[in-house]
Amino acid sequence: xxxxxxxxxxxxxxSVKRYFRDKTALFFTIAFPLIxxxxxxxxxxxxxxxxxxxxxxxxxxxxxxxxxxxxEGSKTFNxxxxxxxxxxxxxxxxxxxxxxxxxxxxxxxxxxxGLPTGSALVYYNQNSASAAxxxxxxxxxxxxxxxxxxxxxxxxxxxxxxAINEHSLSRFDYTFSGLLxxxxxxxxxxGPVNYFPQMKKxxxxxxxxxxxIRVWEYFTSNVISTAVIGLFSIAxxxxxxxxxxxxxxxxxxxxxxxxxxxxxxxxxGIGLAVGGWAKNENQAAPLANIITFPMMFLSGTFFPRFxxxxxxxxxxxxxxxxxxxxxxxxxxxxxxxxxxxxPQIGLIVVWTVIIYLIAFRTFRWE
Numbered sequence: 623x624x625x626x627x628x629x630x631x632x633x634x635x636x637s638v639k640r641y642f643r644d645k646t647a648l649f650f651t652i653a654f655p656l657i658x659x660x661x662x663x664x665x666x667x668x669x670x671x672x673x674x675x676x677x678x679x680x681x682x683x684x685x686x687x688x689x690x691x692x693x694e695g696s697k698t699f700n701x702x703x704x705x706x707x708x709x710x711x712x713x714x715x716x717x718x719x720x721x722x723x724x725x726x727x728x729x730x731x732x733x734x735x736g737l738p739t740g741s742a743l744v745y746y747n748q749n750s751a752s753a754a755x756x757x758x759x760x761x762x763x764x765x766x767x768x769x770x771x772x773x774x775x776x777x778x779x780x781x782x783x784x785a786i787n788e789h790s791l792s793r794f795d796y797t798f799s800g801l802l803x804x805x806x807x808x809x810x811x812x813g814p815v816n817y818f819p820q821m822k823k824x825x826x827x828x829x830x831x832x833x834x835i836r837v838w839e840y841f842t843s844n845v846i847s848t849a850v851i852g853l854f855s856i857a858x859x860x861x862x863x864x865x866x867x868x869x870x871x872x873x874x875x876x877x878x879x880x881x882x883x884x885x886x887x888x889x890x891g892i893g894l895a896v897g898g899w900a901k902n903e904n905q906a907a908p909l910a911n912i913i914t915f916p917m918m919f920l921s922g923t924f925f926p927r928f929x930x931x932x933x934x935x936x937x938x939x940x941x942x943x944x945x946x947x948x949x950x951x952x953x954x955x956x957x958x959x960x961x962x963x964x965p966q967i968g969l970i971v972v973w974t975v976i977i978y979l980i981a982f983r984t985f986r987w988e
Contacts, residue, residue, distance in 0.1 A: 629835055630843045637847030650812060651855045655805040659859055662797050662924065663867045672698060673757045676705035676714065676723040683731030685738040689768075690726070698760055708745065715747050722746040722754045724761070737772050794867050799951035800923045802856060803943055806882070807917060809852050810889030811896070814844070815910040818897030822987075831987035841894060841981070845887055852886040853879060873953035877960050881953055881967075885946035888970050891977035892942065898985035917943040942977070945969040 641647050677699075679690050693699045702720055705711050711723035723745040730740035742761060746754030821827045830840065863869035871878065892913060900906035919925070920934070921943040927935055938944055949966035952958040960967065 626836075626839055629839050630846065633835070633840065633843035634846040634850070637844060638850055641847070641851050647813065647817075651805070651809050651851060652858055654808065655801065655855065655859060656862060658804060658924075659798075659801050659862060660866075662801060663794055663863070672700050673722065673760070674700045674702065674720045675757065676711040676720050677701045677703075677726075678706065678708055678711065678723060679726045679730075680728050681726050681730040681732075681740070682728075683738065685731030686726050686740075689731070692764075693724070696764075711745065715745070722757050794863075795869060795871075795955045796926070796951060798859075798863055798867075798869055799947055799954060802859065802882070802950055803885075803921060803947035804918065804923045805855060805859060806852065806885050806889050806946060807914060807923070807943055809848060809855065810886055810891075811893040811910055811914055813848065814890065814893030814897035815900070815906045816897070816903070818894075819900050819903045819906050823902060827987045837982060837985060841978070841985075844894070845890055848890050849883045849886050853882065856882060871954040872957040873955070874959065878950065878953045881946075881949050881960065881963075884967070884970055884974075885950070888942060888946065888974040888977065891974060891981050895977060895981035895984055898981060901986070917941050920944075922947045940969070942970075942973040945973075 641651075677690060677693055679686055694701045694703070702714070705714060705720070705723070708723060708725060711720065714720045715723065725743040725745065727740070727743060730742065731738045732740065742765075744754060744758050744761065746757075818827070860869070860871075893910075896906055896910050896913065900909065917923070920930075920938040921927070921941050922938075923943070927938060927944070930938065945966035949963050949970070952963050952966070953960070
């Protein structure tokens with residue numbers, strides 16, 4: 623047993639050193655996931671609904687000027703200040719550069735019975751009717767707030783919003799779990815799928831095969847080195863997420879690290895099976911893509927699964943990457959313990975057993 627541990631430790635060290643000397647591997651396991659982190663992190667920062675509109679003020683009333691300043695300072699309305707007339711606004715709408723044009727007519731804000739009155743006109747194209755209806759509803763809500771202030775009448779019915787998420791998690795906090803899944807997917811599949819066929823082509827695996835090392839020892843050393851590299855890569859993602867996007871995980875870090883290692887162990891088995899079976903890159907790449915792309919787009923990596931149809935959600939629940947992402951999200955953002963995510967861990971373990979049985983049977987040294 624001591625001899626096996628020494629062999630595993632030695633090959634694991636060799637794999638880690640080879641990784642840090644490979645610039646391509648460093649790019650795809652560290653830089654590439656960070657690119658997606660910045661892209662989706664930037665998208666997640668734009669919380670709420672925002673309408674791109676042109677605001678054309680044809681009124682000289684002071685109230686109209688104040689109303690324009692209010693809309694320009696609102697996060698809901700993204701006002702294009704370069705558009706100054708309705709004809710230009712119509713051209714921009716025809717090119718889908720803006721959602722609608724809000725026109726304040728000359729009589730907007732004129733006093734009647736001591737109070738400013740008026741009606742804002744919303745112009746839109748037929749292909750943006752749904753956006754215009756939503757915009758009109760938001761604009762009407764803005765006017766109702768102004769009406770209440772002017773009339774000084776307490777509204778008979780009100781809405782009292784109450785937050786139920788005590789941790790005040792942002793949308794990015796949930797998106798980040800999917801990005802971690804993407805990093806694990808790239809590390810676990812594309813890594814071995816690329817270098818195993820290369821090692822076969824160069825005869826390296828053949829030379830390793832004539833040594834006393836056994837398949838399970840070689841597999842274990844690769845899994846350990848990949849777990850070390852994966853934790854290093856994900857630690858960098860955590861540091862960037864915390865620094866740039868103010869990500870604040872609420873779960874236990876040791877439990878989260880253990881779950882990530884288990885996920886890497888499971889997904890890496892797929893790469894071992896494909897890379898170990900393929901004789902060259904031409905065999906490995908198409909099969910890896912067939913396996914990877916469904917998980918990339920259906921496991922909640924980039925898009926939340928709850929937006930899918932119910933029947934598709936049930937199917938995607940059983941993809942190998944889905945319980946990994948769901949489990950990470952539950953621990954990192956919901957503060958759950960490993961004992962509370964038994965179904966996810968159980969599914970990962972079942973997939974791990976199936977995947978490594980296939981990997982052992984299909985692995986070829988040359």
